[in-house]
Amino acid sequence: MQIRLFHAAAAVLTVLAIAGGAAAAPGTGQTGAPTVPGLASAALLPGWITAAGTRMIALDLQLQPGWKTYWRAPGDAGIPPEFDWAGSTNQGAVVFHWPAPEVIDSNGTRTLGFHDRLVLPIEVAPAAPGAPPDLKVAIDFGLCREICVPAHVTLTAPPPGAAPDPVIEAALEAAPLRLSGQAACHVSPIADGLRIDAAVRQDLGPQPKAALELMTPPGAPPVWVSEAEVSVDGPTITAAADFVPPSGEPFDLDPSQVRLTLIDADGRAVEVDGCAG
Numbered sequence: 001m002q003i004r005l006f007h008a009a010a011a012v013l014t015v016l017a018i019a020g021g022a023a024a025a026p027g028t029g030q031t032g033a034p035t036v037p038g039l040a041s042a043a044l045l046p047g048w049i050t051a052a053g054t055r056m057i058a059l060d061l062q063l064q065p066g067w068k069t070y071w072r073a074p075g076d077a078g079i080p081p082e083f084d085w086a087g088s089t090n091q092g093a094v095v096f097h098w099p100a101p102e103v104i105d106s107n108g109t110r111t112l113g114f115h116d117r118l119v120l121p122i123e124v125a126p127a128a129p130g131a132p133p134d135l136k137v138a139i140d141f142g143l144c145r146e147i148c149v150p151a152h153v154t155l156t157a158p159p160p161g162a163a164p165d166p167v168i169e170a171a172l173e174a175a176p177l178r179l180s181g182q183a184a185c186h187v188s189p190i191a192d193g194l195r196i197d198a199a200v201r202q203d204l205g206p207q208p209k210a211a212l213e214l215m216t217p218p219g220a221p222p223v224w225v226s227e228a229e230v231s232v233d234g235p236t237i238t239a240a241a242d243f244v245p246p247s248g249e250p251f252d253l254d255p256s257q258v259r260l261t262l263i264d265a266d267g268r269a270v271e272v273d274g275c276a277g
Helices: 002-016 166-173
Strands: 039-049 055-063 068-070 082-084 091-096 102-106 109-115 117-126 136-144 148-156 183-190 193-201 209-214 229-233 236-244 258-263 269-273
Touching: 039 136, 039 148, 039 166, 055 068, 055 109, 055 136, 055 166, 109 117, 109 209, 117 166, 183 258, 193 258, 209 236, 236 258
Parallel strands: none
Antiparallel strands: 039 055, 055 117, 068 109, 068 136, 082 136, 091 117, 102 109, 136 148, 183 193, 193 236, 209 258, 229 236, 258 269
């Protein structure tokens, strides 16, 4: 447990120990100056009102050449972004429609993230029907090349447009294919948490990559998850990872909160929510 948590904490401290500011994007309501290495611009795309009455916007991060940012579950060495919507009004439930990540191998470590540009669609329900949410968000995230730097931006969404934005629609199309059913899971206690083996039947070639996540409610204590070990046996792909909570001991698992994402060599991705078995 101590070794695992030390590595996770060290990755965070490596990022936070480097001073940085925020890259400004004209017309977005963002605070700060363009002083963060690697970040060319940041903005909220205004999006549109969906047929369901929700508001679809997108975070648009444009990176300088050679830099990367991270996916929602980036792996041992990555820093997932954090979002604070406290400056918004009439903001209800928030759903992130993450595009499939790239598998990035660097200096012997593997992370999941994005080069060049990340367009992250975000769907926001109004707290009270009749008016669209007025959205302002503060975001903390990591940027890496040879070094990692922290970035903090505060962005305001312009008023929604009258029609869907093709850029956001393309990002929605890039999301992993959602599989029906659940993964077949075996859960076993370990000294500092749980080990989960999750299996699905899916043809993704001989060497797919995988990520296991615990989709905990907002505000719940974070659970550290190790890089998934993947094995392929005919049509069955199994991913195994350790889940270590802050208490450093086995815990009660809600199987519906387990998510498995698989990525093939061509970047195609599928995901399945929930565990059975």
